[in-house]
Amino acid sequence: MSELLTPSQTVGPYFSMRLPWPEGPYVVPADTPGAITILGRLYDGAGAAIPDGLIETWQADPNGRFAHPDDHRGPIVDGDLAFRGFGRCKTNHDGSFKIVTLKPGPLPFGDGRTEAPHIDVSVFARGMLDRSVTRIYFPEEEAANAADPVLEVVPAHRRSTLIAIPGGDGLLRFDIYMQGDRETVFFDL
Amino acid sequence: MTVSEQGLIVPDSGELALPEYMKPQPGNHPPLDSPGYKSTALRHPKQPLVLLPHRLTEVTGPLLGDELITMQDADLTTQHAGEPQGQRIIVFGQVRDSDGRPVPDTLVEIWQTNAAGRYRHSREHHPAPLDPNFTGVGRAITDQGGRYRFITIQPGSYPWGNHYNAWRPAHIHYSLFGRAFTQRLVTQMYFPGDPLLAYDPIYNSVPDEKSKLRMVAEFSIEDTQPEWALAYRFDIVLRGRDQSVFEEPHA
Numbered sequence: 001m002s003e004l005l006t007p008s009q010t011v012g013p014y015f016s017m018r019l020p021w022p023e024g025p026y027v028v029p030a031d032t033p034g035a036i037t038i039l040g041r042l043y044d045g046a047g048a049a050i051p052d053g054l055i056e057t058w059q060a061d062p063n064g065r066f067a068h069p070d071d072h073r074g075p076i077v078d079g080d081l082a083f084r085g086f087g088r089c090k091t092n093h094d095g096s097f098k099i100v101t102l103k104p105g106p107l108p109f110g111d112g113r114t115e116a117p118h119i120d121v122s123v124f125a126r127g128m129l130d131r132s133v134t135r136i137y138f139p140e141e142e143a144a145n146a147a148d149p150v151l152e153v154v155p156a157h158r159r160s161t162l163i164a165i166p167g168g169d170g171l172l173r174f175d176i177y178m179q180g181d182r183e184t185v186f187f188d189l
Numbered sequence: 190m191t192v193s194e195q196g197l198i199v200p201d202s203g204e205l206a207l208p209e210y211m212k213p214q215p216g217n218h219p220p221l222d223s224p225g226y227k228s229t230a231l232r233h234p235k236q237p238l239v240l241l242p243h244r245l246t247e248v249t250g251p252l253l254g255d256e257l258i259t260m261q262d263a264d265l266t267t268q269h270a271g272e273p274q275g276q277r278i279i280v281f282g283q284v285r286d287s288d289g290r291p292v293p294d295t296l297v298e299i300w301q302t303n304a305a306g307r308y309r310h311s312r313e314h315h316p317a318p319l320d321p322n323f324t325g326v327g328r329a330i331t332d333q334g335g336r337y338r339f340i341t342i343q344p345g346s347y348p349w350g351n352h353y354n355a356w357r358p359a360h361i362h363y364s365l366f367g368r369a370f371t372q373r374l375v376t377q378m379y380f381p382g383d384p385l386l387a388y389d390p391i392y393n394s395v396p397d398e399k400s401k402l403r404m405v406a407e408f409s410i411e412d413t414q415p416e417w418a419l420a421y422r423f424d425i426v427l428r429g430r431d432q433s434v435f436e437e438p439h440a
Contacts (some may be wrong), residue, residue: 002287006403006425007395008218009377010226012362014308018300018326019364021257030397045231052312056385058370059392061199068249070369086251108246110205120246120370128226129219129394131373133241154239179235186234189371 008130015091015124018055024088027057028102032082034102036060038136038164038172042123043097045179049095053125057087057099057136059118061099067094089105092126103138109149116144117153123176133187136174137163158185207248208430209288210371216397222358225390228350243371254330262290265341267300273323275304275342277418280378280406284335284365288429291335292372293369295414297326298364299339306345315347341417346385358385358392372427376408379405380421 012020028035038057052111056129067075071095087099099119107115121137139143145151151159161184164172176184194438198218221233241247248312261268266277280387284292302308305317310323323342360377361424367373386392386405403426412420 002429003289003426004284004397004400004403005213005217005287005428006374006376007400008374009391009394009404010361011364011375012377013312014300015362015364016312016376017308017324017411018328018362047233048231050232056373058246060246064244066249068252068368070248071245072206084251086253088279095199108205108245110207115244115246118246122370122373125232125376127230127232129221129223129226129229129391130377132221134236135241150239150241158236161205178232183234183236185236186238189241189243189247 008128010129010140011054011124015054020088020090020103024090025098025100026133027059027084027087027099029075029082033101035100036103036170036172038099038101038119038174039167040176041172042091042095042097042176043095043127043178043180047168047180049093050091050125051089051093051095053097053123054101055087055089055091055097056122057101058075058103058120058122058125059085059101060107062102062105064107064117076185091168101124106144111149112148114139114147116145117147118148118150121176123178132178133189134176134184135187136172138172145164158183161185205245205358207244208369208382209243210294214397214400214430218396218402219394220396220426223390223394225259226394231423234350236272247370250366250372252294252368253366253373254294254426255298258330261336263339265323265325265327265339267340268324269322271322273320275320275323276341278343278411279338279340279418279420280361280423281336281338281412281420282423282425284331284337284367284427286367286372286429287426288432291331291333291431292367292427293331293333293335294322295331295335295368296366297329297331297337299361301325301341301344302347302359302362304342304345306347308347317345317364343380343419346383349389355389356388358383358389363425367427374425376425376426377404378421378423381405381408386429
């Protein structure tokens with residue numbers, strides 16, 4: 001017999017009193033070799049920037065592993081790599097956010113298939129009674145993306161909303177549209 | 190087959206043995222499009238959601254710990270030179286899975302108004318007084334039994350622009366991680382007997398009546414400290430694991 005869950009409620013307009021912290025956007029320190037910067041903006045259904053949103057990211061390390069008891073493979077210890085796996089960034093007045101991280105490795109899906117490198121994303125804001133969940137995939141991983149078991153079930157014409165756009169020099173662009181022609185694919189977790 | 194420390198069946202073939210998290214029950218969470226709460230109109234996905242299986246990225250999650258916490262983080266009444274105005278309260282409870290297991294070592298973050306119903310935030314314009322001795326933010330880590338405890342002051346109600354004469358019931362915002370990406374939860378704790386609950390479109394966005402009551406703390410006379418502070422118990426239930434997937438497969 002399972003208990004009823006505590007329902008979700010909105011973060012409201014004032015979460016920035018508590019939730020953001022200075023190192024939040026830095027999954028790794030900015031000077032880490034191989035660090036990439038993901039820049040994006042969050043837009044509402046009228047095309048306006050959402051200036052009071054919160055973006056959180058969660059991902060595997062570059063070896064495709066997690067320092068977590070439910071990843072029974074365990075992490076591969078990479079010297080003094082200060083990799084947190086988790087990123088958190090409040091959106092600015094223009095809806096912009098930034099995450100500095102390392103590209104995750106591919107992951108076993110469990111049935112012999114492989115998940116392409118990806119980052120899970122939670123979107124929170126005033127006016128959102130529950131988080132919206134999406135994923136960031138990498139533009140240079142064309143073959144891996146084509147074989148990804150999650151992308152495979154996304155309608156083909158919407159897959160591009162999940163793939164970051166190369167910005168050159170370690171930069172990637174990933175805009176999030178809550179609604180409209182370019183509505184980002186969101187997941188039922 | 191072998192069994193791991195966590196009690197999971199680990200196939201010897203090196204395949205993954207991942208837990209599966211149970212789906213919320215119907216009406217448990219609010220619909221993202223909730224017309225009574227006007228700001229949801231332009232901020233909810235309109236296309237159908239795509240089912241995301243629970244694989245490695247989803248069954249793991251950030252295990253943020255003690256490095257973020259100081260003793261003062263759990264006592265919102267001692268973060269400044271003087272004591273804040275208002276009714277001192279203790280808010281405590283247990284974080285557990287829906288299958289009844291306590292969630293230990295998990296970060297709990299809270300934020301709230303002061304006694305007058307005013308947030309310490311630059312975009313807050315409610316003409317109620319700020320309290321120089323109250324910021325209204327706290328953090329705690331659950332213990333081995335999933336328990337947490339804050340000392341704070343009773344937050345106030347405040348008007349908001351959603352509709353004519355709209356007032357939020359007094360509440361404390363909570364943010365929790367659990368142990369997996371699937372368990373992440375942001376919610377609000379309300380106070381029993383608050384007459385504003387009946388009129389609040391955010392509280393009432395939850396369709397299931399029993400689920401709604403999960404968000405209302407219980408007054409506890411047993412935990413109220415004589416001559417000092419009232420106590421409220423607020424237990425938080427996160428998504429649990431679907432036990433059926435751990436059953437020994439038939440040979």
